[in-house]
Amino acid sequence: MDRSELLKALEACAQCSCGCCKDGCLIYGTMLEEQMSARGRNSIILAYLKGQIQPDVRMARTLYSCLLCRLDEENCLARIPNADICESVRQEFVSKGFGLLPEHVPLVASLKNYGNPWMQPKSVRGRWVRQAGISTEHQSHTLFFAGCTFTMSPELTAAPIAAAKLLMIADEDFSVLGKDELCCGSTALRLGDRKMFEDLRGKNVKALTQYERVVTSCAGCYKTMSLDYVFDGSAPDIIHFTQLLSELLESDKLRPSALDVKVTYHDPCHLGRQSKVYDAPRDVITRIPGVEFVEMKNSREHSRCCGAGAGVKTASPQISLEIGKRRVEEAARTGAELLVSACPFCEQNLKEAAESLGSEIIVMDVAELLTMACMQDPV
């Protein structure tokens, strides 16, 4: 957003000042401090843009407290784009040297040194490819883009491996980049490091335009590539893996056997509210015979964030865990045995939350659930 758009939106919020954005805001609900709500944060940003207050550490902490989950925007009758405001001002803070938070600095240094935010050498990124029994040599018009977090966190690699298995079962031709895959830039963009984001975007656009179609299981990569990327030439089709799975099930290329299990689904903010992909994951789950699907009280547009987004987990892990625990408790109240999602950040945080609660609910990716059904003998 440019400065005049920012000022217009912030003035509109100040005039309304209703505070409906606090309803359901998990950060405000956890911290109970006005400046951690969209209304409070907006009034501070407005004062800063008008030169009434100077940027300081407290203001930076306020800016980086937001999950950018956009739940508040569902409740805001004035339709104030609070997440875009926050993201824009984070960028200004970084460019003027007032951001990042110290906790975020290693993530951005890692993006520069290794092409991923998790301080791991590139070779780690290629491990899942060997585990899945596929090769980076094979060339296809479709690229499966696995993403940093799914490939570099040992507790999450089952998801891209399951995705590759499903593509092979469906006889879909696809390429993978293995250790040569680079971060999509989502982390840099959400933290406000525009320069780093543009660097990663430029390199990725060059690589992705070699393909007609790019499929990713990561909700953050999907949102970033489909909504935040500008392609210089002809853009490939960017689709989320659940959308492809839905098509493969519809065309009978995947024929799941029955699973006797009760399942609920957590909408990742990047896939749901931000990209409006609500139906595809539900379609995949409900096409598995025998699965009893139950919605949580807060789902689709009203889904609660897992608590891990936009750098909050790195800066305030305890707050992320508390928010994750609330979501796991909500899932458990449905009586579901499985809590399924479609994003590595959600899966990771919800797994940690379930463990911390001692909950019996099992957290997994949609691809893992469908692989269980497709690898069984037909009944």
Ligand code: SF4
């Ligand atoms: S609901 Fe919207 S207009 Fe009202 S205070 Fe919150 S952000 Fe401002």
Ligand code: SF4
């Ligand atoms: S985007 Fe989410 S965390 Fe941030 S103020 Fe809105 S509801 Fe709260």
